[in-house]
Amino acid sequence: MSAFSIPAPATAILERLEAAGHEAWAVGGCVRDSLLGLSPHDWDLCTSATPEEMAAAFGDWTVIPTGLRHGTLTVRLEKENWEVTTFRADGEYSDHRRPDQVRFVSRVEEDLSRRDFTVNAMAWHPRRGLRDPFGGAADLKKRILRAVGDPLRRFDEDALRILRGVRFAAWYGLAPEAGTAAAIHSCRGLLRRVAPERCMAELRRLLCAPGEQLGAVLREFWDVLGELPGLDFLWEMKGYDQQNPHHTLDLMEHTIAAVVSVPAREPLRLAALLHDGGKLRCRTVDGEGIAHYYGHPRESAKLAETALRRLRCENVLRRRVVDLVERHDLWAPPTLPTARRWLGKLGEEELRDLLALERGDTLGHAPDCQPPRLALLDQWEALLDMVLAEGDCFTMRDLAVNGDDLLAAGIPAGPEMGRILKRLLSEVQEGRLPNEKAALMASLPTDPPPAG
Ligand code: ATP
Ligand code: MG
Numbered sequence: 001m002s003a004f005s006i007p008a009p010a011t012a013i014l015e016r017l018e019a020a021g022h023e024a025w026a027v028g029g030c031v032r033d034s035l036l037g038l039s040p041h042d043w044d045l046c047t048s049a050t051p052e053e054m055a056a057a058f059g060d061w062t063v064i065p066t067g068l069r070h071g072t073l074t075v076r077l078e079k080e081n082w083e084v085t086t087f088r089a090d091g092e093y094s095d096h097r098r099p100d101q102v103r104f105v106s107r108v109e110e111d112l113s114r115r116d117f118t119v120n121a122m123a124w125h126p127r128r129g130l131r132d133p134f135g136g137a138a139d140l141k142k143r144i145l146r147a148v149g150d151p152l153r154r155f156d157e158d159a160l161r162i163l164r165g166v167r168f169a170a171w172y173g174l175a176p177e178a179g180t181a182a183a184i185h186s187c188r189g190l191l192r193r194v195a196p197e198r199c200m201a202e203l204r205r206l207l208c209a210p211g212e213q214l215g216a217v218l219r220e221f222w223d224v225l226g227e228l229p230g231l232d233f234l235w236e237m238k239g240y241d242q243q244n245p246h247h248t249l250d251l252m253e254h255t256i257a258a259v260v261s262v263p264a265r266e267p268l269r270l271a272a273l274l275h276d277g278g279k280l281r282c283r284t285v286d287g288e289g290i291a292h293y294y295g296h297p298r299e300s301a302k303l304a305e306t307a308l309r310r311l312r313c314e315n316v317l318r319r320r321v322v323d324l325v326e327r328h329d330l331w332a333p334p335t336l337p338t339a340r341r342w343l344g345k346l347g348e349e350e351l352r353d354l355l356a357l358e359r360g361d362t363l364g365h366a367p368d369c370q371p372p373r374l375a376l377l378d379q380w381e382a383l384l385d386m387v388l389a390e391g392d393c394f395t396m397r398d399l400a401v402n403g404d405d406l407l408a409a410g411i412p413a414g415p416e417m418g419r420i421l422k423r424l425l426s427e428v429q430e431g432r433l434p435n436e437k438a439a440l441m442a443s444l445p446t447d448p449p450p451a452g
Contacts, residue, residue, distance in 0.1 A: 004034045004124060009077035010043045011126060013084060020057035022049035025108055025123035032119045035140055045084045048106050054084055070102055087111035093157040096193045109133050116154065116161045117168060118146045145174035151183035159190035163202035166224055170209035170217040184224060191227045199228050200311040207269035211260035218256050230307025233277045243291035248366045251276060257364030262356050267317060271324035272360050274304040301326035328357050334379045339387050340429035343394035355380055393428045393435035396421060400437045409444060
């Protein structure tokens with residue numbers, strides 16, 4: 001059976017173009033993913049037709065001129081968008097990111113030769129099969145990442161390819177071939193000329209790769225990550241002896257262990273990467289020669305904030321990551337009032353993320369100090385399950401009285417009412433009052449008797 005299950009609209013597009021006398025192929029990521037037995041998340045199509053010729057061939061179909069200058073049209077078929085791009089060769093690169101101009105060409109091989117890695121430089125057609133001029137299928141089989149052509153030149157043209165390469169290595173478990181690996185290292189400085197938001201988009205995707213593969217890739221290309229805006233402190237972590245009996249790993253290895261141990265979600269993986277940067281600034285050594293890092297979560301949070309701002313990370317994600325970094329390493333005993341208070345402050349999702357971060361952090365500690373910490377985290381999870389199952393009150397919204405109730409009892413709206421509601425919530429969270437309207441109202445301060 002063919003590894004390719006091309007969607008019907010994509011086939012229809014290829015057929016229309018070919019019926020009009022042009023050549024058309026599926027290309028790039030969808031070919032790579034199909035050969036790996038994965039299901040492609042999108043199907044890029046390419047053709048010898050120019051955008052005008054495409055539009056003529058598509059007749060009454062809806063087309064959107066997405067990037068005419070680069071030869072790209074989007075076809076709307078069956079409520080989905082399909083990108084079709086004219087075969088092209090890239091002109092000179094003067095900004096290390098985008099070709100100054102593109103030239104339409106007539107052969108698919110020429111189009112394939114501008115693509116970044118051999119595994120991404122294959123075309124496939126339902127009848128003609130695979131077109132693979134650079135040996136991408138063999139590289140994929142051997143799990144090798146290889147630049148198309150001279151890697152130094154390809155990374156110099158477009159430095160984002162460096163990060164793409166690192167990402168593909170991590171996602172597909174590809175080992176960069178020697179020349180490609182050497183060029184990734186030697187060209188890494190060019191990343192400074194790439195737009196920070198592009199770097200951030202790649203970093204996010206890289207960090208969500210499967211853990212086992214990701215760990216090896218982070219270790220091999222740690223120097224590359226240090227080139228990203230605000231992340232140069234990562235370089236210092238490599239070989240940094242933590243000089244503390246809780247740690248057998250250097251700071252880089254500890255961080256990698258934390259990253260690969262947390263679930264593959266962006267806030268958690270980013271928080272794990274950034275959680276200990278502040279240790280580099282908070283070191284004190286006691287009389288026994290043991291190093292301590294008091295206050296490092298706060299310092300790490302500052303570094304994370306700066307880096308994520310420089311990387312133009314969107315606000316919601318940045319706040320979540322910085323918050324997790326700042327709150328890590330708390331180790332409060334699991335008690336009902338604490339659980340309710342934290343749930344009220346963080347909400348379930350972030351609190352569970354925080355516990356997951358602590359777990360990942362713990363798994364990067366010396367083996368003999370892991371069991372008690374893991375046991376504590378298990379207790380925390382169990383306690384949360386219990387509190388949530390019982391629907392215990394933990395936010396103002398869940399409180400059995402609200403502002404209207406207080407108004408009705410003669411308390412005017414304003415700061416005093418806010419203070420009273422906060423106090424009631426805290427009484428309920430601490431378990432001193434039940435979350436019942438009558439009991440809460442009865443606890444309100446009684447009015448002083450009217451004067452006279
Ligand atoms: P995924 O969509 O899973 O990230 P992909 O390989 O499809 O992987 P896209 O960014 O969608 O990546 O690009 C589609 C194709 O365009 C790639 O497979 C590659 O052939 C080519 N390509 C994309 N970006 C570059 C680049 N910076 N330099 C050279 N070729 C590129
Ligand atoms: Mg793609």
